[in-house]
Amino acid sequence: MTFAVVSVHSPRAEHRDAVLDSMQRYSGVARSQPGLVWTGVVDDAGGRFVGIAVWENEDAARRAAPALMAEVGDDPFTTWDEHPIDSLRGLLR
Template identity: 40%
Template sequence: MFVHLAVHHPKPEHSDELLASMHRVDAAAQGAAGLLQIGAWKDQRSDRLVGLALWESQEAFEASAERIFQAVADDPFDQWCQQPPDVFHLTQA
């Protein structure tokens, strides 16, 4: 299994726009070969938003990532976010 995890740090006034962007990523990923689960999450103790995607393999993720993220390529993340997201590519240890 392979996990793509992105922790976003939205400016409070742009949290809804960033969440909508994350939902567009979720929609673009539907039907991707090897995708097991995808979703957007909000941390209850902060303003952070977390994108979590579980894949059968890293190869499956890499085969679909460019097409999926094209759905939000023009979104103004630099205006919406306090800092770039913390992105993790996780494999089981």
């Protein structure tokens, strides 16, 4: 069963480009990982960015995590985002 990782960012106006760049780098690394089905970023009309990664299964997502965190794990989201990142992880039904 496919597994989704969703991250909702609320970037401060002056950091929108930095947050989007980070999310696009995450997607770029995800695309090189085994088991990725799809990834992308939604720019909602309310100023949030929603990152979505769909994996073949939870194990594929877990195996990809070190490479993904090596790419974006040190990005200063506590400075860039207005609110803490809202993360959701679970099976797609």
